Amino acid sequence: xxxxxxxxxxxxxxxxxxxxxxxxxxxxxxSCESLFACDIFGDGSLNIDRSGNGSLEHFLTNAANAGVNxxxxxxxxxxxxxxxxxxxPPIRMLSIDGGHTQTLTYNDLLFASCVLSEGxxxxxxDFMNTGWRGVQRGFSAFLVYHYQGRLIPFSFYHVKxxxxxxxxxxxxxxxxxxxxHVTSYQExxxxxxxxxxxxxSSVLRWAFEDRVNGEYIRSKFxxxxxxx
Ligand SMILES: C[S@@+](CC[C@H](N)C(=O)[O-])C[C@H]1O[C@@H](n2cnc3c(N)ncnc32)[C@H](O)[C@@H]1O
Numbered sequence: 001x002x003x004x005x006x007x008x009x010x011x012x013x014x015x016x017x018x019x020x021x022x023x024x025x026x027x028x029x030x031s032c033e034s035l036f037a038c039d040i041f042g043d044g045s046l047n048i049d050r051s052g053n054g055s056l057e058h059f060l061t062n063a064a065n066a067g068v069n070x071x072x073x074x075x076x077x078x079x080x081x082x083x084x085x086x087x088x089p090p091i092r093m094l095s096i097d098g099g100h101t102q103t104l105t106y107n108d109l110l111f112a113s114c115v116l117s118e119g120x121x122x123x124x125x126d127f128m129n130t131g132w133r134g135v136q137r138g139f140s141a142f143l144v145y146h147y148q149g150r151l152i153p154f155s156f157y158h159v160k161x162x163x164x165x166x167x168x169x170x171x172x173x174x175x176x177x178x179x180x181h182v183t184s185y186q187e188x189x190x191x192x193x194x195x196x197x198x199x200x201s202s203v204l205r206w207a208f209e210d211r212v213n214g215e216y217i218r219s220k221f222x223x224x225x226x227x228x
Contacts (some may be wrong), residue, residue: 039098082111112151122175
């Protein structure tokens with residue numbers, strides 16, 4: 001969808017761990033596009049919520065297997081320092097899956113809104129994971145303070161995966177883009193996945209419960225595309 005719209009730029013992830021999702025993202029990159037990976041890797045003192053134990057060595061091995069290791073800009077640091085160090089072109093695809101606290105989620109969404117290219121897409125992981133409520137709180141805080149900003153949630157997907165390691169593993173990601181591209185992405189997704197549905201922001205209402213005692217500012221947000 002992005003290439004058809006001439007949207008190019010950097011592709012990267014905050015919280016790469018061993019690089020499984022990063023490899024998927026990196027496979028979408030054109031040879032002229034930059035890649036970046038931000039993780040605290042082995043530095044447990046910075047991993048305040050114990051959200052996985054990243055490893056630079058495993059990450060680079062997996063990136064080499066995916067054929068992209070020579071091109072990655074590695075930011076071996078907490079994402080709170082990322083904005084001041086970031087020196088790459090604007091981002092067209094960003095996965096946020098680093099620290100899962102409210103503050104770190106808020107920080108990472110703020111980073112995204114500063115560096116996302118027009119029509120870029122952000123994937124916020126674990127949005128519906130009740131084990132990581134900080135993600136929902138960080139998202140809610142972000143929308144409360146930046147509801148007139150450029151980053152707008154436009155789609156949500158929730159899938160159940162079966163694997164040898166986990167009998168059932170659920171994956172849920174909330175997708176954002178810039179304000180002017182919401183409708184065209186939603187229309188394209190509905191064409192590609194006709195069985196999915198457009199609902200009136202019930203996902204956002206759920207995420208707002210803690211923040212505003214059920215007082216949900218319904219009219220300020222666009223429809224959210226739910227892929228079931
Ligand atoms: C759930 S894992 C990421 C999984 C990975 N995205 C994947 O799909 O395979 C979370 C990662 O975030 C990293 N992390 C934790 N706090 C961070 C922070 N403040 N800044 C950057 N990365 C952080 C951890 O080291 C860990 O590797």
